[in-house]
Amino acid sequence: MKIIACYSNKGGVGKTATSVNLAYACAQAGMRVLLCDLDPQGASGFYLRVKPSKKLTEARFFEDVKRFTKSIRASDFKNLDVLPANMTYRDFDVFLSRMRNKRSRLKKALKSVGGDYDVIVLDCPPNFSTLSENIFKAADTIVVPVIPSTLSERTFDQLVGFFDEHKLPKKKLRAFFSMVQRRKKLHVETIAAMRKQYRKRFMSTSIPFSADIERMGLYRAPVVTYASRSVAGLAYRELFKELKKGLDSKR
Amino acid sequence: MSDADNDLVVFPGAFDLDVALQADSNLTLQAELHQQKKPFVILDDHDQSLRNSGCLLIESGNRLQLLQPDQVWVSQAGKGYGKFVNELPDGPVRDSLAGFPPLRALTEIGRGIIETGSLAALDELQKTVVRGSFVVLRSDAGQVSLASIQRLRGYDRAFETVKGSLRSMAGPHHGLETVFGALFPNVEQYQAKPTIHFGKLEPASEAATEIIRTFIAVARKNEAGVIADIDTEFLHDYRVSLRRVRSVLSLFKGVFSDQETAELKRIFSDLMSPTGRLRDLDVYLLERESYFKLVPPSLHAGLGKMFDQFETERAREQKKLSRRFRSASYDQSMKELAAQFDDPTRLEFGQNADLGAYKYACSLIWKRYRKVCKLARSIDPETPDEAVHELRIHCKKLRYLMEFFAQLFDAKAFKTIIKPLKRLQDNLGAFNDCSVQQDALLAFAVQQSSSSGQVDANLGLSVGGLIAILNQRQQAERERVVSNFQHFDSPDIRELFRILFQTPGD
Ligand SMILES: Nc1ncnc2c1ncn2[C@@H]1O[C@H](COP(=O)(O)OP(=O)(O)OP(=O)(O)O)[C@@H](O)[C@H]1O
Ligand SMILES: [Mg+2]
Numbered sequence: 001m002k003i004i005a006c007y008s009n010k011g012g013v014g015k016t017a018t019s020v021n022l023a024y025a026c027a028q029a030g031m032r033v034l035l036c037d038l039d040p041q042g043a044s045g046f047y048l049r050v051k052p053s054k055k056l057t058e059a060r061f062f063e064d065v066k067r068f069t070k071s072i073r074a075s076d077f078k079n080l081d082v083l084p085a086n087m088t089y090r091d092f093d094v095f096l097s098r099m100r101n102k103r104s105r106l107k108k109a110l111k112s113v114g115g116d117y118d119v120i121v122l123d124c125p126p127n128f129s130t131l132s133e134n135i136f137k138a139a140d141t142i143v144v145p146v147i148p149s150t151l152s153e154r155t156f157d158q159l160v161g162f163f164d165e166h167k168l169p170k171k172k173l174r175a176f177f178s179m180v181q182r183r184k185k186l187h188v189e190t191i192a193a194m195r196k197q198y199r200k201r202f203m204s205t206s207i208p209f210s211a212d213i214e215r216m217g218l219y220r221a222p223v224v225t226y227a228s229r230s231v232a233g234l235a236y237r238e239l240f241k242e243l244k245k246g247l248d249s250k251r
Numbered sequence: 252m253s254d255a256d257n258d259l260v261v262f263p264g265a266f267d268l269d270v271a272l273q274a275d276s277n278l279t280l281q282a283e284l285h286q287q288k289k290p291f292v293i294l295d296d297h298d299q300s301l302r303n304s305g306c307l308l309i310e311s312g313n314r315l316q317l318l319q320p321d322q323v324w325v326s327q328a329g330k331g332y333g334k335f336v337n338e339l340p341d342g343p344v345r346d347s348l349a350g351f352p353p354l355r356a357l358t359e360i361g362r363g364i365i366e367t368g369s370l371a372a373l374d375e376l377q378k379t380v381v382r383g384s385f386v387v388l389r390s391d392a393g394q395v396s397l398a399s400i401q402r403l404r405g406y407d408r409a410f411e412t413v414k415g416s417l418r419s420m421a422g423p424h425h426g427l428e429t430v431f432g433a434l435f436p437n438v439e440q441y442q443a444k445p446t447i448h449f450g451k452l453e454p455a456s457e458a459a460t461e462i463i464r465t466f467i468a469v470a471r472k473n474e475a476g477v478i479a480d481i482d483t484e485f486l487h488d489y490r491v492s493l494r495r496v497r498s499v500l501s502l503f504k505g506v507f508s509d510q511e512t513a514e515l516k517r518i519f520s521d522l523m524s525p526t527g528r529l530r531d532l533d534v535y536l537l538e539r540e541s542y543f544k545l546v547p548p549s550l551h552a553g554l555g556k557m558f559d560q561f562e563t564e565r566a567r568e569q570k571k572l573s574r575r576f577r578s579a580s581y582d583q584s585m586k587e588l589a590a591q592f593d594d595p596t597r598l599e600f601g602q603n604a605d606l607g608a609y610k611y612a613c614s615l616i617w618k619r620y621r622k623v624c625k626l627a628r629s630i631d632p633e634t635p636d637e638a639v640h641e642l643r644i645h646c647k648k649l650r651y652l653m654e655f656f657a658q659l660f661d662a663k664a665f666k667t668i669i670k671p672l673k674r675l676q677d678n679l680g681a682f683n684d685c686s687v688q689q690d691a692l693l694a695f696a697v698q699q700s701s702s703s704g705q706v707d708a709n710l711g712l713s714v715g716g717l718i719a720i721l722n723q724r725q726q727a728e729r730e731r732v733v734s735n736f737q738h739f740d741s742p743d744i745r746e747l748f749r750i751l752f753q754t755p756g757d
Contacts, residue, residue: 049374050378070405072404073403074404074406076379081404220376220377
């Protein structure tokens with residue numbers, strides 16, 4: 001089982017759009033996927049029409065594994081389940097460590113209901129500072145959308161700096177350029193500069209700025225399901241392939 | 252999830268898209284037709300093994316759809332009519348049919364027109380919360396719809412709502428029998444060994460007539476399958492039924508008059524004899540693979556030749572028998588025979604005719620049991636093979652008697668007895684098969700030889716090799732007879748026989 005976190009220390013960069021489309025691509029490729037919506041606003045749940053589940057009181061939540069497994073919802077797509085937003089950060093921390101432990105009761109309970117997931121995709125909310133370090137440790141890969149602008153450059157520097165400071169494996173960081181507008185000179189130049197500075201951190205696939213992606217809110221579904229041949233749809237597919245290659249080669 | 256994750260609802264008539272969901276639910280049900288009217292056939296074997304195990308197999312176009320007992324559909328490409336399960340293309344249907352009788356082929360139970368589609372229950376966000384499918388089947392006799400729904404993780408309440416609504420719409424119709432009842436009300440369930448109904452005090456003559464009447468009917472139900480040459484079990488069942496009749500005639504001594512017994516024996520033996528060669532050839536051909544495995548590849552050429560000849564001869568025999576079964580004179584004589592057992596005034600009975608069935612059964616079974624034991628206990632390594640053959644016949648007669656009268660006795664006790672008896676019989680049967688096959692191979696070699704006694708070298712070698720191996724096997728089977736009998740001859744079983752069948756007079 002692999003954990004992929006979509007993370008950014010900056011808001012509104014495309015984390016949720018990426019989580020949903022990546023999770024869908026994984027499921028399409030035959031993997032069993034659990035998409036965890038960690039945003040209290042229920043952002044990725046919204047795109048998959050899954051209502052946020054009722055807030056569960058912390059204490060009982062992990063006492064009773066069943067209550068946890070029960071809050072998972074099937075999406076409209078094969079192999080793709082959703083854990084709607086309902087956890088506190090502390091709950092989530094426990095959740096991650098139990099998912100990592102093959103012998104935990106949670107894992108066994110999930111297995112028994114056919115929830116033997118190959119991939120867990122985490123849609124992290126903005127300002128997710130409290131738990132960031134734990135996420136960095138738990139995840140196999142941290143996908144970081146970066147809008148090619150001066151401000152984003154600075155936040156990415158901070159992220160890499162954090163990894164250096166805490167001696168975290170930077171290899172986990174797989175950034176990509178998000179909402180790219182080729183017509184904007186600033187975008188083109190920032191991309192060139194950052195690729196040079198962080199040669200190994202950036203994936204070669206970029207996600208363009210696209211009206212098809214904006215429309216996800218309208219259709220409430222992954223891009224390729226309503227715009228199968230769109231540039232945006234293809235870009236997410238490429239992103240998935242590139243990520244998968246990285247994950248496979250690690251093993 | 253405690254309850255089943257799938258539910259199948261069967262209702263008479265067409266699938267009505269306006270399923271009224273429970274009033275307080277905010278779900279909408281959508282049905283989408285995927286496949287417009289197409290012909291279908293329901294496949295099963297003659298015994299309706301699939302139906303009896305709660306399965307429904309539909310062939311339509313180049314597609315096989317199987318409804319399994321857990322109410323989940325599986326489907327795959329391919330056709331099944333006339334095929335054995337191991338001849339189906341690989342796929343989930345074939346996998347699910349792994350336990351299907353290997354000697355039985357799939358044949359048509361009925362046909363009609365099919366439509367299929369998908370079902371989805373959506374919540375107010377248009378999110379699918381229950382998924383499903385439906386099938387509408389129409390025949391000349393009627394129509395029936397099958398809706399199956401599937402629980403989606405996290406949407407238990409919606410599943411229960413839709414399940415409840417579908418079920419209340421269907422009313423009290425449940426399961427596959429509704430499907431068969433609506434579409435094919437006239438298709439009878441074939442039973443090779445039907446329960447024969449007569450009471451303990453009924454005269455032996457009535458029991459005998461009832462048994463014979465029943466098995467004439469069973470035999471007749473296999474004629475069409477022999478004519479169409481669907482699988483070898485039709486002829487086998489035909490012969491077994493007639494053999495049961497003959498054993499009544501020879502075992503129920505004094506129930507019919509001597510003259511009547513002799514006359515009936517002749518009639519039934521005349522019915523049997525035209526089927527013997529075809530059955531022998533069927534048996535050889537069924538053994539083809541195992542024969543090839545018995546001898547080294549260097550001898551395969553000769554075997555191939557032999558089986559080619561068997562195949563040719565079988566085709567000839569099958570044609571002959573099929574012509575016989577289709578003839579008006581055969582039909583006439585079978586009808587005549589059946590009529591005779593329908594009307595006992597047309598039969599001449601003997602001195603034991605009026606004995607009560609129960610008492611009569613006890614004495615017949617007890618005597619036969621004693622014979623089996625006496626003979627079996629005398630068998631040691633020096634005893635000639637003939638005694639082992641004789642033991643086989645006695646065991647078979649004992650088994651037939653017990654089966655004829657089974658309903659007069661305690662079913663559990665019978666089961667306890669039959670288990671070790673069957674094991675002994677299987678052993679004796681294998682012993683006999685080896686011996687019969689050696690004789691047949693020898694006869695075949697002789698038949699193939701020229702007037703000067705020369706045989707084709709390949710053929711001679713193969714046949715010789717096989718006979719040697721079969722002879723070894725026969726000896727091995729023989730060695731097991733004593734221990735299998737001891738198993739049957741346990742104190743418990745002896746006690747059961749005494750309690751069930753020994754009457755004070757014996
Ligand atoms: N490639 C893109 N092209 C155009 N619009 C995009 C693209 N990616 C995301 N968007 C739009 O930008 C907005 C923010 O995207 P998204 O919610 O995915 O970002 P986020 O990083 O998850 O935000 P937050 O930090 O609030 O969770 C959304 O309205 C989304 O439709
Ligand atoms: Mg978000």
